[in-house]
Amino acid sequence: MAMTEAWLTQLPDPTGALEPVQRRGRLALTEQGFPSRRQESWRLTDLKRLEALFQLSLANDSSHVSIPDSWPTVPEQALRLVVNNTNDPLAGFDLPEGISILEGVELEQALGHTLSRCQCASEWPVELNHGVNQQILALRIRGKVPPIELVTFATDAMFMPTRVLLLVEEKAELEVLQVVIAKGHAAHSHLLEIHLGQESKVQHGLLALGEGKESLLANMAIEQEVRSHYSMVAVSHGWSFGRLEPNVVQVGGQASSSIHGLSVTAADQQFAVHSTMRFEGPEGTLDQVQKTVAADRSHSIFNGAIQVPRQAQRTNASQLSRSLLLSGRARVDAKPELQIVADDVRCTHGATVSQLQEDQLFYLRSRGITESSAASLLLRGYCKEVLDLLPLDAASRWLDGALPEGETNP
Amino acid sequence: MIRPDAELLLEINDLHASVEDKPILNGVTLHLKAGEIHAVMGRNGSGKSTLSKVLAGHPAYRVTSGSVRYLGRDLLELEPEERSRLGIFLGFQYPIEIPGVSNLEFLRVSTNARRQNKGQGELDTFDFDDHVRERLQVVQMDPAFLERSVNEGFSGGEKKRNEILQMALLDPVVAILDETDSGLDIDALRIVAGGVNQLASPDNCTLLITHYQRLLDEIIPDYVHVMAAGRILRTGGSELALELEKTGYDWVDQQLAAEGVG
Ligand SMILES: Nc1ncnc2c1ncn2[C@@H]1O[C@H](COP(=O)(O)OP(=O)(O)O)[C@@H](O)[C@H]1O
Ligand SMILES: [Mg+2]
Numbered sequence: 001m002a003m004t005e006a007w008l009t010q011l012p013d014p015t016g017a018l019e020p021v022q023r024r025g026r027l028a029l030t031e032q033g034f035p036s037r038r039q040e041s042w043r044l045t046d047l048k049r050l051e052a053l054f055q056l057s058l059a060n061d062s063s064h065v066s067i068p069d070s071w072p073t074v075p076e077q078a079l080r081l082v083v084n085n086t087n088d089p090l091a092g093f094d095l096p097e098g099i100s101i102l103e104g105v106e107l108e109q110a111l112g113h114t115l116s117r118c119q120c121a122s123e124w125p126v127e128l129n130h131g132v133n134q135q136i137l138a139l140r141i142r143g144k145v146p147p148i149e150l151v152t153f154a155t156d157a158m159f160m161p162t163r164v165l166l167l168v169e170e171k172a173e174l175e176v177l178q179v180v181i182a183k184g185h186a187a188h189s190h191l192l193e194i195h196l197g198q199e200s201k202v203q204h205g206l207l208a209l210g211e212g213k214e215s216l217l218a219n220m221a222i223e224q225e226v227r228s229h230y231s232m233v234a235v236s237h238g239w240s241f242g243r244l245e246p247n248v249v250q251v252g253g254q255a256s257s258s259i260h261g262l263s264v265t266a267a268d269q270q271f272a273v274h275s276t277m278r279f280e281g282p283e284g285t286l287d288q289v290q291k292t293v294a295a296d297r298s299h300s301i302f303n304g305a306i307q308v309p310r311q312a313q314r315t316n317a318s319q320l321s322r323s324l325l326l327s328g329r330a331r332v333d334a335k336p337e338l339q340i341v342a343d344d345v346r347c348t349h350g351a352t353v354s355q356l357q358e359d360q361l362f363y364l365r366s367r368g369i370t371e372s373s374a375a376s377l378l379l380r381g382y383c384k385e386v387l388d389l390l391p392l393d394a395a396s397r398w399l400d401g402a403l404p405e406g407e408t409n410p
Numbered sequence: 411m412i413r414p415d416a417e418l419l420l421e422i423n424d425l426h427a428s429v430e431d432k433p434i435l436n437g438v439t440l441h442l443k444a445g446e447i448h449a450v451m452g453r454n455g456s457g458k459s460t461l462s463k464v465l466a467g468h469p470a471y472r473v474t475s476g477s478v479r480y481l482g483r484d485l486l487e488l489e490p491e492e493r494s495r496l497g498i499f500l501g502f503q504y505p506i507e508i509p510g511v512s513n514l515e516f517l518r519v520s521t522n523a524r525r526q527n528k529g530q531g532e533l534d535t536f537d538f539d540d541h542v543r544e545r546l547q548v549v550q551m552d553p554a555f556l557e558r559s560v561n562e563g564f565s566g567g568e569k570k571r572n573e574i575l576q577m578a579l580l581d582p583v584v585a586i587l588d589e590t591d592s593g594l595d596i597d598a599l600r601i602v603a604g605g606v607n608q609l610a611s612p613d614n615c616t617l618l619i620t621h622y623q624r625l626l627d628e629i630i631p632d633y634v635h636v637m638a639a640g641r642i643l644r645t646g647g648s649e650l651a652l653e654l655e656k657t658g659y660d661w662v663d664q665q666l667a668a669e670g671v672g
Contacts, residue, residue, distance in 0.1 A: 358470065363506040366466045367516070367576060368494035368523030377519075381510025381559070 004034050007054045008131065016134045017107065018163075025130025028122060035124050044301050044333055046270050049241035053187050053215060056159035058132055059085045065153060072397040078147040081137065083162050084154070089137050098145035102138035102167060110138065110167055114193035118221040118247035118276070125217040125243060129191040133161035141168045147175040147392050154186035154214075163191040170197035170225075177205040177392040182214035182239075190218040196228040196255075203231050205390040207398055210238035212267060219245045226252035226281065233389045234273075237264040237403050242271040253281020253312065261290040262386035264403060265298035265330075272301035279312035286317035291386055293379065294323065294330035305337040306347065313344045321351040324382060376405060411612065412632050416443040419615050420465075420485075420584050425476035427464045434460045436640035437476065442584065445612040449626055449651060450619045452637035453659050458619045459503050461637070462588045466500035467493050480584065494520070495527035497583030501573040501590050503619075508560035513572070516560045517542060521579045528581075541579075548578040548605040566593030574605045585609070586617045591625035603628030623655040638662045 008029060014022035035042040035050065059065070065086055074080040079096060081089045090101065102110060115121040137150070154160035160182075168174055180188055188208075196202055208216055216239045224230050236242055248257050263271045277286050292300040300323065308315050323332040336349040356378050364374035380402045387395035387403070395401055420442040427435040434457050442448055450458055464471045465478065467490035478485040485493065508516070521541075522532040533541055546553060549571040561569050570590055577585055587606065591599055606629055610616055618629060626634070626648065634650040635642045636659075643662060644650070 357506075359506050360508055362466075362468050362490060363502065363508070364516070364520075365490040366468075366494055366500050366502075367520035367580070368491050368527075369519055370491050371489070373519070374491075377511055377516070378508065381508055384510040 003051065003054060004029055011058065011132060012060060014134075017103075018134055018136060021111070021130050022132065022134065025127045025132070028127040029124075029131050032122075032124060032127065041274060041303070044299075045243070045272065046241065046299075049215065049270065052241075053159060056157050056185075056187055059154065059158040059160045060134065065155065067153065071151070074149055075147065075392055075397070078149055078392060080149040080151060083137050083150050083152045083164060085133060085135050085161050088135070096146050098141060098143040098172070099148075100140045100142075102140050102165065106140075107136075107138050107165075110165060110193075110195070111136070112193075114195050114221045114223040115191075117223045117251065118249050118278070120219060120221055120245065120247045120276075123219060123245070125189065125245070126191060126219050128217070129161050129163060129189045129219070132159075132189070133163050133191070136163045136165060138165040139167070141166060141172045141174050143171075144173040147177070149177045149179065149392055151179045151181070152188060152190065153181045154188055155183045157185045159187045159189065161189040164193070166194045168194065168196050168200045168202055171199045172197065173201045175203045175391045177207065177390065177394050179394070179398060180206065180208040180216065180218070182210045182216070185213045187215035188217065190216075192218070192220040194220075194222045194230075196222070196224045196230055198225045199227045200225075201229040203391045204233070205392065205394055206232070206234040206236075207390060207394050208234070208236040208239070208242070208244070209398075210240065210242075212238050212269070213240045214238070215240060216242040216244070218243070220247065222246070222248040222257075224248065224250045224255040224257065226254045228255045230255070231258040231260075233260045233386065233391070235262045235386060235390065235403075236271060238269075239265075239271050240269050242269075243274070244272070245274045245276075247276045247278075249278040249280060250284040251280050253279065254283045256285045258286070259288040259290075260386055260389050262292070262383055263300055264293045264383065265300050266295040268297050270299045270301070272303070274303045274305075276305040276307070277317065278307040279315045279317075280309065281311060282313045282315070284312060284315050286315075286319070288317075288319040289386075290319075290321045290334070291382070292321075292323045292332055292334070293326065293382065294332050295326040297327070297329045299331045300333075302332075302334040303337060304335070304349075305339070306349075308340040308342050308345050308347065310341045312342045315342060315345040315347065317345070317347045319349040323351075323353040324379075325353060325355055326379075411445040413443070413445055413612075416445050416612075418443050419481060421477075421479040422465075423477050425461075425464070425478060426474045427460060427471050428474055429460070429471050433474070434471075434640050435464065438637075438641055440617075440635065440642065442615040442617060444615060446633065447610060447616045447618065447629060447631045449631035449634045450617060450637050450642075451621055451634060451651065451654060453621065453662070456637045457640040458637055459588055460640070462500055462503075462586045462617075462619060465586055466490055466498060491523070494580065495523050497524075497581075499577050499580050499582030499585045501570075501577060501585065501587040503588040503592070505561050505569040505573055507562045507564075509562050511560050513558055513560045514542070514556040517556070517576065517579055520576065524580045545575060545578045548608055549574045550601050551575055567595065567598045570594055570602055571598070574602055578605065578609060583614050584617065585614065586619070588619045589621070590618070591620055591622060599624065600628060623651050626651045636662065639666055
């Protein structure tokens with residue numbers, strides 16, 4: 001489509017370690033054209049907001065991103081890295097034992113491997129990141145390492161592409177929190193690959209905070225070898241336009257995955273979560289709970305695919321989607337997508353859409369709590385159940401325990 | 411305790427109420443004075459919980475006629491939260507679970523709302539901690555329940571204790587206890603009843619809703635009212651409860667039939 005091409009031609013020439021990726025990405029974008037609502041996964045998307053990303057200026061070496069001093073301190077022992085497209089996140093760091101940089105041939109081999117295993121390498125948002133991103137943070141994790149906090153920050157109407165690759169070796173243990181912050185109409189395009197070796201364990205959190213007018217595209221590809229344990233907790237709040245796509249594949253079975261999500265929308269925001277869980281071996285488990293809170297005229301989308309092919313016998317998967325509608329004009333589209341071929345499996349799924357419970361509100365009010373305080377207490381409680389699961393004590397450090405309360409005009 | 415000169419606290423006159431346009435209360439009249447304990451008994455479905463919810467201001471119930479005056483005010487004009495702040499307390503038959511909301515925080519916020527109304531200062535988290543620990547003794551409740559979410563995963567008996575703990579903290583003028591005895595074993599019943607007795611004073615009154623005599627062995631009521639088809643059919647002293655235990659409620663049907671109701 002003309003618009004995509006016009007945008008592509010004004011980009012700086014590909015450079016750096018990701019140069020070939022950028023070339024291929026740009027080519028793919030030209031070939032694919034702009035997403036259309038005729039494509040199932042874009043059917044409900046407000047594509048105007050996706051187009052609007054092309055108005056932003058690409059963050060690169062010459063952009064200046066100054067780090068606010070409002071950020072909380074890093075917990076003791078933990079390592080904080082600031083990831084952006086403008087400078088080397090590792091400059092000036094001595095990495096702790098067990099964490100090393102992945103470069104050269106090793107990086108070449110690893111790069112994109114997990115995306116392919118998750119069958120999402122040529123998704124439009126992934127190609128978009130490929131096309132423009134010139135930096136990558138790629139780390140190898142051995143043994144039990146200190147927790148890592150990765151902060152990504154964009155401001156001033158910039159388009160910030162970032163990419164992270166974590167190669168977690170056999171039996172290694174990692175706790176990683178990603179904090180993605182945007183202000184001033186900025187947009188993020190984030191790409192993450194995590195490869196979990198056999199019997200490794202990763203606790204992964206994503207706290208994505210906009211201020212109401214920002215955009216987020218995030219694709220996360222997770223590949224799990226046998227007997228590995230992966231848990232993701234993804235919280236998003238304040239995005240005018242957002243699309244979060246976690247893709248998890250258990251390649252050898254006998255692994256456990258847990259995915260907990262909370263997306264909160266207000267005003268006229270639109271946020272979509274498209275998750276895919278694929279079992280390629282037997283006896284894998286999934287525990288997935290996706291919560292949404294939609295206020296005002298906002299629109300929340302959840303698509304949860306679970307794929308259980310024939311070789312994934314004795315899979316045990318459960319998926320629950322719970323939506324809270326705070327206004328009569330808010331909209332939630334929640335849809336499970338189960339593709340189950342194996343016959344000996346347990347797969348449960350459920351979806352509820354509700355309003356704040358009248359009986360809960362009345363109970364609080366009958367104890368002297370005003371209706372509006374009761375409503376915000378209930379809402380905080382609903383969100384807290386997910387927030388408390390974030391690693392590195394993220395909710396109390398980054399949010400003072402609760403998400404900021406926007407003005408809601410129901 | 412009946413005193414002829416006691417202040418009239420709650421005056422319910424010919425109260426009619428409906429839910430979803432279905433009439434449930436059909437003319438309830440009850441007068442509660444300071445120092446008194448009233449028991450309301452009656453079969454399931456007779457309208458006891460509805461009466462309690464109407465008094466506490468549940469928005470699902472609509473008062474169609476009649477009046478309720480509380481300390482000289484029109485109670486029905488007030489929001490539920492205002493009623494609580496002014497000293498109306500409802501102990502729920504089925505206390506509600508609220509995941510993610512800490513019991514301790516909930517208790518503190520509600521206690522402070524009531525204290526403010528009484529002209530007492532708000533308690534900060536430290537002072538409240540001491541205060542709540544002292545009040546826990548009224549129902550012999552384990553402090554561990556303070557750390558949990560409101561009523562979440564509590565057993566039936568623990569929920570009821572948590573209700574009486576709230577009563578102990580809110581220090582109500584009119585306490586309405588809806589089936590506080592249901593789901594309690596005999597030891598828990600004694601503890602809860604002991605708490606209620608301890609909180610009853612010459613300045614407040616209690617409306618006990620129950621359909622068993624056994625609670626009334628522990629808390630001796632001054633009056634017993636029998637409710638049927640949404641009104642008070644008969645009123646007597648504590649001996650009426652014993653009589654009901656023996657004779658059951660069959661006479662209720664006969665009386666209703668004779669009156670052409672039900
Ligand atoms: N929220 C409600 N919606 C519909 N019907 C109700 C509601 N609350 C009470 N009722 C009906 O009102 C009648 C009295 O109920 P209730 O007050 O709970 O009786 P009790 O507490 O004496 O057992 C019953 O027939 C019950 O089904
Ligand atoms: Mg009842």
